[in-house]
Amino acid sequence: MYERVIRESMRVEDLRTYLHGPTLRRVWHHLWLPRKVRGLWESRFRTLAGAA
Structure with missing residues (x-):
């Protein structure tokens, strides 16, 4: 589900609704x-680039 939300969401509200930061x-x-x-995404959210 995360892949689809990231690729296809058109509104910030969708991202906020369906994505949970720690899980992402x-x-x-x-x-x-x-x-x-x-x-x-990694350039905008630097913690993702170093996420394990």
């Missing part, structure tokens, strides 16, 4: 995302 950091490196999308 925990599963970040398991998500299959396009390279550009991953890079954009």
Whole structure:
């Protein structure tokens, strides 16, 4: 579900509703995302780039 929300959400409210920060950091490196999308998110949310 996180992959789909990240790729397809058009509104910030959707991201806030469906994504939980601590869970997102925990599963970040398991998500299959396009390279550009991953890079954009990691540049905006630096903690994702270092998430294990």
